Amino acid sequence: MTDGTLSPLAGSPARPLTLALPKGRMLPEVAALCARAGIAAAAPLAAGGDPTALLLDDAASGVRLLLVRPGDVWSYVAFGGADLGITGKDVLEEMAGDARPGRFDPPGAVELVDLRAGACRMAVAGPAAGAATWPWRRTQPGRLRVATKYPACARRALGGGPLEVEVIPLAGSVELAPLVGLADVIVDLVATGRTLRAHGLVEYEVLFSSTARLIANEASLRLREEAILPLVERLEKAAAAAPAPNPGTVVHDGTVRAGNAVPAGPRIAAGERSERPCAG
Template identity: 35%
Template sequence: MPLKIALTKGRVEKQVIPLLEAAGIDCSGLKQKNRKLIINTSDDRFQFILAKGPDVTTYLNSGAVDLGIVGSDILTEHRNQQSELLDLRVGQCQFVLASTSDFNFNQPGRKVIGTKYPLITQLYFESLGQDVEIIKIEGSVELAPLIGLADAIVDITETGRTLRENNLYVYDYLDQVSTRLVANRMSLKQHAGEIFELADQLEQVVEQGSASK
């Protein structure tokens, strides 16, 4: 039976494939997947299930997969219950508090904050001792302060380009984000050898990459 790995499709998938290949894993099926969502490696050691980030945590928690590769933003927002094994150091970005130029961070009164991450936002403002109203937004969070829906936003940014192009300014920096390797706790007991072997191989690749920078 192959180890089942839920891999966040899209940008994370593209950034992780070179790491997997450097660890000696055949990724030809992933690179030529067409519309397939389940891909086995040629040696049948691994089965990759391509999924949206939030679904990776659902699959992990239900025991449908042994491992997940997903962003730390999603792990935090979904209160990760499984075993985080490794920071893959790709998909790196930053949570920020941003708004228009006339936003006053220290102004008294209850602020309205737009975000895709209500839990992370709540924890951040609680740490500041501030009570805020949080509006969950699924699409372009940047719109919220521009159309008067919210006073400010909490979102992730890689380069800050989208914020700048929409005349938004960063008022504070929150947690950093990166892609993580996570194991289902039961799978970790049942397949410890195979899981730790993969984690060790990937860790060597990550460390070598960091050393070469």
């Protein structure tokens, strides 16, 4: 597929291959993978800190980096603002359940590679007193108030049974919701569990594991295959050489056990399920 050298885009110097990267917690690890894949402009980002420039051109590789919010990576890729993107599986699962009415079919992004970076897990959590009864409660009729930044995942995981699930969307500080009586439980992304423990919460159930995924715009994948595939191969090799993540799974008493990330999957359009449901 390639001779081992990441070459600039053939015949199109004015239009670099655009790769959207997620700002925040995942960026240093993802940037390190990109640097090992031959994108020198990503190397300073691996050191951490808040980057001042949101657009970086790497002339040697012919790649342009866009730094955007993790939740916006899918939008940049699916709507054509970027050819490729790296974001968490949590974002893809949330977009898979985010069907919105419109006058045209929603675009899609193709999930290519599990890069295994930024390992964490989507979990149901709540006060420690409720952990022992959670397996029973989620199967009983009644009302359950769920605070979350991931309403589509929460509805898909906890809805459809005897529980009447009321999802309370929050943009942040989700851990406060059970403490002030706003919600019974939360559904949130957990890495170390430190923030949960600081607020007296424990994990009740893991819904799915999440790692960084490489996604591609469908049209770009068809029309720019010669430019895209060598970079995909290098990113895949860089990820394979890194230590395997261990996002963990949690049983109902809050004990963390070793776990594995879910595999990469196919096209994901807004409102479509990805290859694996949130619950499980």
